Amino acid sequence: MVERTLAIIKPDAVKKDVIGDIIGRYEKAGLRPIAMRMIRLSKDVAEGFYAVHRQRPFFGSLTTFMSSGPVVVLVLAGDDAIKRHRDLMGTTDPKKADPGTIRAVHGTNIEYNAVHGSDSPDTARFEISYFFPEMDLGVQ
Numbered sequence: 279m280v281e282r283t284l285a286i287i288k289p290d291a292v293k294k295d296v297i298g299d300i301i302g303r304y305e306k307a308g309l310r311p312i313a314m315r316m317i318r319l320s321k322d323v324a325e326g327f328y329a330v331h332r333q334r335p336f337f338g339s340l341t342t343f344m345s346s347g348p349v350v351v352l353v354l355a356g357d358d359a360i361k362r363h364r365d366l367m368g369t370t371d372p373k374k375a376d377p378g379t380i381r382a383v384h385g386t387n388i389e390y391n392a393v394h395g396s397d398s399p400d401t402a403r404f405e406i407s408y409f410f411p412e413m414d415l416g417v418q
């Protein structure tokens with residue numbers, strides 16, 4: 279089933295000049311960018327995006343990191359895009375991520391892990407509409 283998912287190239291990856299490499303990996307995997315913006319998140323916008331993590335001990339640090347520099351937000355479309363994107367990203371901690379995954383290649387630590395990807399259809403719907411309200415069509 280064709281799905282849409284939200285990807286973010288995080289500030290650490292933008293600083294490392296690997297935007298092109300990461301987008302190339304999406305394209306080679308058949309995850310086609312269908313919307314894209316480069317923006318700097320305010321702390322408030324980062325907190326709204328990660329609201330589900332508000333109670334977690336790393337919430338303050340994570341939202342400071344995510345608002346520390348420009349990010350690239352994209353909507354990717356493809357078959358089974360949500361899970362296939364998560365597989366391509368690798369697990370949260372780059373040190374535990376499978377070799378060759380984006381986080382294994384470009385991540386630094388469990389927080390500075392290069393990329394974000396929606397983890398379920400409901401999350402994808404919320405996250406896409408958070409950055410691309412014009413795409414809030416109710417279909418993922």
Ligand code: GDP
Pocket residue numbers: 336339340369370388389390391393394395397
């Ligand atoms: P994801 O779905 O793999 O991105 O992981 P989560 O939804 O659990 O966490 C969201 C983001 O918070 C991660 O991508 C990391 O940037 C950060 N994060 C997750 N766990 C930790 C942690 O234990 N410590 C810190 N400092 N950051 C974390």
